[in-house]
Amino acid sequence: MIEIKSLTKKYGKKIAVDNLSLNIEAGDIYGFIGHNGAGKTTTIKSITGVIPFDEGEILIDGISIVKDSIAAKKLFAYIPDSPDLYPSMTGIKFINFICDIYEIGSKERQENIKKYSDLFEMTSVLGSPISSYSHGMKQKLAIISALSHDPKLLILDEPFVGLDPKASYTLKEIMHELCNKGGAVFFSTHVLEVAEKLCNKIAIIKNGKLVRTGATSEVIGDNSLEHIFLELIKE
Amino acid sequence: MKNKAIILVKNAIRTALTNAKFTGENTKKKYLFIGLYIFLVIYMGGFSFAMSFLMFDTVREQASAEALLPFIPVIMFFVTSVFIFATSIFSASGVLFNAKDLEMQLAMPISHFSILSCKFMGLYFMNLIFSLMILIPNCIIYFVYAPFNAVALIGYIVAIFIAPFLPTLLGSILSAIMTIALRKFRMKNILIILASIAFFVVYMQFFMNIQNSMQYITQNTEALFNSFSSIYFPSLFFYKSITGSLVHILLYIATSLIPVIIVIRIMAIYLSKFIAAANQSFVKSNYKLTEQKTSTKIKAATKKELTQYFSSALYVLNTAIMLILLTVGSIYSIISKSGFINILTQIIEENDISEMFLMVLISAITITACMSSTTAHSISIEGSRLWIYKSAPIDEKNIFNAKINVSMIIGLPLIFINVVIFTFVFDFSVLNMLFMIFIPSMALYVAAITGLIVNLAMPKLNWTNEAMVIKQSKSALVSMLCYISIALLIIIPGFLLFKIIDQTIILSGASLLLVVLFIILRKVLFTYGINKFNTLTIDS
Numbered sequence: 001m002i003e004i005k006s007l008t009k010k011y012g013k014k015i016a017v018d019n020l021s022l023n024i025e026a027g028d029i030y031g032f033i034g035h036n037g038a039g040k041t042t043t044i045k046s047i048t049g050v051i052p053f054d055e056g057e058i059l060i061d062g063i064s065i066v067k068d069s070i071a072a073k074k075l076f077a078y079i080p081d082s083p084d085l086y087p088s089m090t091g092i093k094f095i096n097f098i099c100d101i102y103e104i105g106s107k108e109r110q111e112n113i114k115k116y117s118d119l120f121e122m123t124s125v126l127g128s129p130i131s132s133y134s135h136g137m138k139q140k141l142a143i144i145s146a147l148s149h150d151p152k153l154l155i156l157d158e159p160f161v162g163l164d165p166k167a168s169y170t171l172k173e174i175m176h177e178l179c180n181k182g183g184a185v186f187f188s189t190h191v192l193e194v195a196e197k198l199c200n201k202i203a204i205i206k207n208g209k210l211v212r213t214g215a216t217s218e219v220i221g222d223n224s225l226e227h228i229f230l231e232l233i234k235e
Numbered sequence: 236m237k238n239k240a241i242i243l244v245k246n247a248i249r250t251a252l253t254n255a256k257f258t259g260e261n262t263k264k265k266y267l268f269i270g271l272y273i274f275l276v277i278y279m280g281g282f283s284f285a286m287s288f289l290m291f292d293t294v295r296e297q298a299s300a301e302a303l304l305p306f307i308p309v310i311m312f313f314v315t316s317v318f319i320f321a322t323s324i325f326s327a328s329g330v331l332f333n334a335k336d337l338e339m340q341l342a343m344p345i346s347h348f349s350i351l352s353c354k355f356m357g358l359y360f361m362n363l364i365f366s367l368m369i370l371i372p373n374c375i376i377y378f379v380y381a382p383f384n385a386v387a388l389i390g391y392i393v394a395i396f397i398a399p400f401l402p403t404l405l406g407s408i409l410s411a412i413m414t415i416a417l418r419k420f421r422m423k424n425i426l427i428i429l430a431s432i433a434f435f436v437v438y439m440q441f442f443m444n445i446q447n448s449m450q451y452i453t454q455n456t457e458a459l460f461n462s463f464s465s466i467y468f469p470s471l472f473f474y475k476s477i478t479g480s481l482v483h484i485l486l487y488i489a490t491s492l493i494p495v496i497i498v499i500r501i502m503a504i505y506l507s508k509f510i511a512a513a514n515q516s517f518v519k520s521n522y523k524l525t526e527q528k529t530s531t532k533i534k535a536a537t538k539k540e541l542t543q544y545f546s547s548a549l550y551v552l553n554t555a556i557m558l559i560l561l562t563v564g565s566i567y568s569i570i571s572k573s574g575f576i577n578i579l580t581q582i583i584e585e586n587d588i589s590e591m592f593l594m595v596l597i598s599a600i601t602i603t604a605c606m607s608s609t610t611a612h613s614i615s616i617e618g619s620r621l622w623i624y625k626s627a628p629i630d631e632k633n634i635f636n637a638k639i640n641v642s643m644i645i646g647l648p649l650i651f652i653n654v655v656i657f658t659f660v661f662d663f664s665v666l667n668m669l670f671m672i673f674i675p676s677m678a679l680y681v682a683a684i685t686g687l688i689v690n691l692a693m694p695k696l697n698w699t700n701e702a703m704v705i706k707q708s709k710s711a712l713v714s715m716l717c718y719i720s721i722a723l724l725i726i727i728p729g730f731l732l733f734k735i736i737d738q739t740i741i742l743s744g745a746s747l748l749l750v751v752l753f754i755i756l757r758k759v760l761f762t763y764g765i766n767k768f769n770t771l772t773i774d775s
Contacts, residue, residue, distance in 0.1 A: 048626040092524075127521070180304060
């Protein structure tokens with residue numbers, strides 16, 4: 001679903017992501033782990049076309065995010081770590097705006113909005129302006145709008161930060177459901193326990209370089225993910 | 236230990252200078268931007284210089300010239316103060332109570348007084364630039380004509396720096412009252428926009444009623460001074476300061492600064508309430524999901540842009556205001572049979588300018604239309620929400636067109652209303668009416684594209700309050716210059732050639748020029764603009 005080939009991103013002279021290659025396949029829940037400033041968000045923003053990159057290639061289901069960005073972007077939904085949404089819009093107007101951009105039909109969008117806004121207990125407040133929402137509610141709205149266009153791929157930056165336990169559980173269930181349907185999830189996290197339990201594959205990034213990747217069980221072995229992570233970033 | 240308010244102000248200035256590219260490693264860029272700002276200041280100060288020169292020169296010829304001369308700076312001081320007051324009303328709330336960095340500062344061990352003082356100084360510096368641009372040229376010409384007095388010169392210089400304090404404070408108080416009063420009012424932005432338009436209409440009406448204004452001002456300087464002093468008492472202190480009264484200079488400083496300190500102290504006590512009120516939204520939790528309508532991408536993006544535009548009173552009032560005022564003035568003139576259309580009719584009758592009158596009107600509508608373009612802030616205003624467009628499957632052309640559409644949706648009906656009124660009043664032919672519609676509309680389209688290109692070239696996405704984008708950004712200043720230049724490019728050849736070439740040919744030429752400009756700039760937008768958009772990051 002995502003093929004990253006030799007991705008390099010520089011900020012001036014500083015190399016933020018250095019020759020990174022990854023392959024996320026259908027059915028994967030792929031965790032992306034690294035310390036602060038390791039290059040996780042830069043990688044995710046490069047994949048989603050939010051920032052340009054200097055070298056390498058990124059393919060979404062075989063489509064280049066650079067050469068045919070519209071077709072590639074249609075396949076995934078992206079939620080940043082702290083989603084800033086249009087405060088003057090109501091929740092429902094924002095979801096409809098996203099659905100219009102993704103060209104989702106009336107019936108399909110209505111079903112999806114109902115399903116996900118009920119799951120995240122947001123239906124009753126969708127008529128309120130986003131400016132009145134709490135941080136967690138904004139995050140839930142971003143998730144609902146992302147799911148309302150039925151993406152094959154979810155790309156999330158720190159998705160569990162700010163979510164209440166019930167919403168976190170619901171999101172994990174949705175991730176599993178998407179992967180069972182042949183989709184994939186790629187997300188960054190600092191919560192190693194979540195990554196260990198939820199992901200079938202993980203990648204660890206340090207100073208912009210990929211230091212370990214593979215099936216979670218293979219990467220961890222007999223240790224805990226926390227132990228492996230601390231060992232790797234110490235080296 | 237340094238005062239925390241001073242540390243905050245210093246930090247804010249340092250950040251502003253870094254953002255303005257006045258500091259940093261790139262020397263070439265640094266000097267380029269410093270040069271650009273100097274040019275802008277000279278350009279805008281030039282208007283004040285010309286106006287002051289005309290007034291002083293007219294007064295000089297009168298018998299009691301020496302006594303009348305100091306009244307002219309008072310008039311300029313009054314106009315500056317009113318303008319600062321008006322703009323502070325709708326920018327103060329955003330800066331004082333709604334800045335993005337407020338939460339962080341409130342969590343720090345800094346007193347509310349220090350935080351509010353820093354924010355107020357931010358507003359003051361914004362207004363000081365305007366005060367400097369208007370009053371420094373006036374000060375220079377005043378001392379060329381008036382007998383030199385060192386104390387008076389010091390008095391004037393001090394007064395320029397003191398002048399913004401009180402109107403900024405009064406504007407902030409009114410803004411704070413409105414913030415509290417309208418906190419539960421869902422359509423508060425619309426109300427603020429309407430109230431501000433009403434204020435500007437009254438303000439304009441005041442000057443509109445002064446027929447042959449320059450002559451009136453110079454012949455009635457003393458009467459005007461008396462009325463200004465009774466409306467706004469610092470006018471008297473200003474007058475005494477620039478005529479060399481040291482006591483009044485000190486009195487002026489005291490009466491300006493003491494209220495500022497007292498009011499900020501009081502506001503600081505209730506700062507949390509003001510912040511809560513400024514951020515309060517109308518919350519409903521009874522939404523029932525019904526059938527959802529679909530839109531095309533461009534329609535959805537345009538609707539989003541319109542919602543974003545009308546949610547900010549500051550944005551509306553800094554863009555469409557001129558065109559709205561022109562329209563309000565035109566309608567009012569028709570209904571009341573007075574106002575500027577009446578003045579125009581009188582000017583045509585008194586002077587032999589009927590031949591070029593159509594040109595004058597087209598020029599007026601064109602300049603006003605260009606100035607009302609909304610695009611120069613439209614990229615920057617996305618700020619940290621830019622990720623939504625950048626990660627969504629929407630073509631850059633659709634995004635740009637949606638932003639241009641806002642300018643056109645607001646501008647075209649207003650242009651049309653004005654043209655219909657003018658055609659009706661001045662009995663223009665159908666062909667001339669079509670020119671009057673086409674030229675300003677096309678100029679608005681060209682201005683909208685230009686504004687967008689300028690904003691893409693000079694984005695400011697990491698803003699903490701929208702006034703930084705709408706009022707202070709490089710893009711706002713440069714695009715304003717571009718708008719004036721576009722209008723002049725159309726107008727000047729017309730005025731130069733109207734005696735030797737038929738008016739229809741001139742207007743056809745202007746239309747053609749606009750079409751050519753449109754084609755070229757659209758090409759630039761869809762090549763250079765798209766490249767710039769794709770490289771934009773939140774740190775821009």
